[in-house]
Amino acid sequence: EAQVTQNPRYLITVTGKKLTVTCSQNMNHEYMSWYRQDPGLGLRQIYYSMNVEVTDKGDVPEGYKVSRKEKRNFPLILESPSPNQTSLYFCASSLYGTGGGQPQHFGDGTRLSIL
């Protein structure tokens, strides 16, 4: 089954304790992206990757890192999490980053609570 898999689905942690949210897709997609969803603000893009070893900032990259060493994986790293990073996070992928109307496939989300 074609899917985007995120782990963990839920995490409660404390300020400053490094964490990684993994994202994996099995569709051989080149483009991957991370979003965060907050009440009243909609989904905002954090980082994106056009292909292996190619990443760039989205709209709200502060406090986050990403890497793209393999095509299928795109982990989101919070080196020193803070309470304002408490949010619902979604990973998404599409076949290509450009071109007409590529649909994005989203994971089921990771709910992070930073105390």
Place this chain on the structure above:
Amino acid sequence: DAKTTQPNSMESNEEEPVHLPCNHSTISGTDYIHWYRQLPSQGPEYVIHGLTSNVNNRMASLAIAEDRKSSTLILHRATLRDAAVYYCILRELNSGGSNYKLTFGKGTLLTVNP
């Protein structure tokens, strides 16, 4: 960023058609119109997209106005499983043509009554 305007909420009855409107008066010639929906506790799900012509797929139809300043998502027979937040999005490329970004607004909360 190009913006879209949608009603905050709509109601429908089961097995009746639903027309979800979206205004995008600042759309540019290269912006694709995308619709996604988000069911409770799930990630957004692609529904349909179009550029100029009306589009149909197994989930819905998309009717695009001739001037492209508005569009309508049509669910032909609503079911309880269609209750979700529906997002109308203009898929924009950044200036370098390197980022396929979806800017999600608040969307329309569709309630389907049995």
